[in-house]
Amino acid sequence: MSATTFTEPHRVVYYETDDTGHLTLAMLVNLLVLVSDDQGTDLGLDTAFVNHLGVGWVVTQYHVQVTRLPELGETVTLKTKATAYNRYFAYREYWVLDAQGQTLAYAEGIWVTMSYATRKIATIPTELMTPYGSEETTRLPRLPRPARLPQDADVRIKPYTVRYFDIDNNGHVNNAHYFDWLLDTLPADFLRQHQPTDIRIRFENEVQYGHQVTSEVVHQDHQTLHQIKVGTTIAAIATVDWTTN
Amino acid sequence: MSATTFTEPHRVVYYETDDTGHLTLAMLVNLLVLVSDDQGTDLGLDTAFVNHLGVGWVVTQYHVQVTRLPELGETVTLKTKATAYNRYFAYREYWVLDAQGQTLAYAEGIWVTMSYATRKIATIPTELMTPYGSEETTRLPRLPRPARLPQDADVRIKPYTVRYFDIDNNGHVNNAHYFDWLLDTLPADFLRQHQPTDIRIRFENEVQYGHQVTSEVVHQDHQTLHQIKVGTTIAAIATVDWTTN
Numbered sequence: 001m002s003a004t005t006f007t008e009p010h011r012v013v014y015y016e017t018d019d020t021g022h023l024t025l026a027m028l029v030n031l032l033v034l035v036s037d038d039q040g041t042d043l044g045l046d047t048a049f050v051n052h053l054g055v056g057w058v059v060t061q062y063h064v065q066v067t068r069l070p071e072l073g074e075t076v077t078l079k080t081k082a083t084a085y086n087r088y089f090a091y092r093e094y095w096v097l098d099a100q101g102q103t104l105a106y107a108e109g110i111w112v113t114m115s116y117a118t119r120k121i122a123t124i125p126t127e128l129m130t131p132y133g134s135e136e137t138t139r140l141p142r143l144p145r146p147a148r149l150p151q152d153a154d155v156r157i158k159p160y161t162v163r164y165f166d167i168d169n170n171g172h173v174n175n176a177h178y179f180d181w182l183l184d185t186l187p188a189d190f191l192r193q194h195q196p197t198d199i200r201i202r203f204e205n206e207v208q209y210g211h212q213v214t215s216e217v218v219h220q221d222h223q224t225l226h227q228i229k230v231g232t233t234i235a236a237i238a239t240v241d242w243t244t245n
Numbered sequence: 246m247s248a249t250t251f252t253e254p255h256r257v258v259y260y261e262t263d264d265t266g267h268l269t270l271a272m273l274v275n276l277l278v279l280v281s282d283d284q285g286t287d288l289g290l291d292t293a294f295v296n297h298l299g300v301g302w303v304v305t306q307y308h309v310q311v312t313r314l315p316e317l318g319e320t321v322t323l324k325t326k327a328t329a330y331n332r333y334f335a336y337r338e339y340w341v342l343d344a345q346g347q348t349l350a351y352a353e354g355i356w357v358t359m360s361y362a363t364r365k366i367a368t369i370p371t372e373l374m375t376p377y378g379s380e381e382t383t384r385l386p387r388l389p390r391p392a393r394l395p396q397d398a399d400v401r402i403k404p405y406t407v408r409y410f411d412i413d414n415n416g417h418v419n420n421a422h423y424f425d426w427l428l429d430t431l432p433a434d435f436l437r438q439h440q441p442t443d444i445r446i447r448f449e450n451e452v453q454y455g456h457q458v459t460s461e462v463v464h465q466d467h468q469t470l471h472q473i474k475v476g477t478t479i480a481a482i483a484t485v486d487w488t489t490n
Contacts (some may be wrong), residue, residue, distance in 0.1 A: 011318075013279055014278070014279065014282065014413055014414055014419075015275040015278075015279070015413065015414065015419060015421065017414050018409070018410060018412070018413075018414075019409075019412040019414060019415075019416055020414075021414045022412055026410065027260075033259070033260075034258055034259065034260070037259060072414055087402065149486075151400060163425060163429045164263070164264075164428070164429050164431075164433050164436055165263060165269055165425050165428070165429060167261055167263070167264040168260065168262065168263075168264060169259055169262050169263075169264060169265075169266045170264075171264055174259075174260060180408060180410050183409070183410070184408045184409050184410060186409075188409050188454055191409055209433055210433075212443040224432065242278055
């Protein structure tokens with residue numbers, strides 16, 4: 001059996017782009033979650049159904065490879081499938097395609113179900129995976145891990161406070177906001193002149209409304225190493241490879 | 246002659262809503278600009294054409310009246326017309342309609358053209374208004390002005406730094422971000438338990454990337470009075486009326 005693919009069109013509009021007119025990484029991640037949700041709803045697995053089982057889906061890791069970020073006004077196709085899963089982890093793949101069907105971005109995500117009762121990772125309910133035609137396997141693909149920041153590096157730090165509007169309908173901070181915190185530490189001119197080609201991110205601990213987070217970055221050649229911390233606790237680590245525009 | 250109306254559908258998705266599952270005011274304002282842009286493009290007045298005339302459109306004031314904020318998953322109709330204009334100001338109206346054609350929100354906006362050469366308000370080029378069937382008039386409707394903050398009031402203040410991703414494709418801070426700064430000063434529980442019914446905002450001075458802004462609010466009964474400042478300069482003032490959910 002092979003997992004069902006789901007596609008939907010998406011038009012890139014001005015508030016989804018940066019000042020170069022390209023889709024932001026934060027919005028790209030929003031679109032990955034959107035197409036996942038929409039596939040779930042299409043298969044009768046909407047949020048209400050998932051929550052009814054006492055769990056909620058949470059992403060723990062992404063690996064995103066970008067050929068070209070979509071531009072303002074471009075209509076792209078979002079495509080996904082829930083490729084495989086085991087007892088605790090679901091592996092999902094994504095494609096962003098241009099009008100000619102060329103892949104602009106390819107992403108992989110690791111999802112887990114969190115129990116509302118225990119606030120811990122729960123066994124994935126079978127009824128949440130069966131409709132996807134997802135393969136049950138003991139060996140899931142592993143996503144490349146982001147690198148830890150070197151101890152003696154020159155670290156650039158910016159503080160951010162988690163805002164009310166960073167929280168989405170499931171009561172959690174929308175993961176996409178991490179990308180604004182991560183990348184805003186880099187100089188504007190660098191962001192204008194470079195495009196991310198490979199993004200690895202791992203979410204380790206949840207941040208909450210009102211938390212003060214620090215976004216730390218080490219810049220070495222064509223790579224930036226990031227971490228988001230709340231006090232001394234690491235909330236997320238990420239590595240981004242860049243190319244010159 | 247009467248101004249041409251333009252409509253388009255919009256589906257409210259999870260990253261456009263707050264933790265109560267309602268469209269945020271920031272996103273509502275994004276949608277007002279989106280439908281304006283789309284009408285312009287539809288009439289051959291896209292951003293490239295506007296910029297070719299040496300000017301760019303900027304909003305100076307909004308008055309928004311909300312009956313009900315659209316909910317997650319709801320498909321609404323965005324409707325607009327460029328009702329009237331004079332030498333320096335264009336008056337535009339907006340409606341957000343539900344599936345039954347009921348008005349969920351009605352908004353009015355005052356737009357001006359800024360000269361790229363002088364960075365000042367320019368006479369609106371006639372060729373930018375003619376295609377809309379917009380009425381040229383000496384007497385434009387006046388939008389209600391937001392109130393100034395009382396001198397002796399109990400002011401709540403929060404600082405925000407303008408981020409790279411707050412700048413949109415025209416090189417300016419997207420006005421919608423003002424609403425995140427304005428409303429994030431209010432307690433989360435207040436925002437969860439109340440809905441804005443009437444929003445009056447006036448943009449007085451531009452904020453720039455890297456600026457530290459302060460968002461100040463005075464809360465009295467069912468009304469909040471806001472200002473955004475850069476140092477001692479007022480960037481925007483706003484008044485919001487609220488109702489209990």
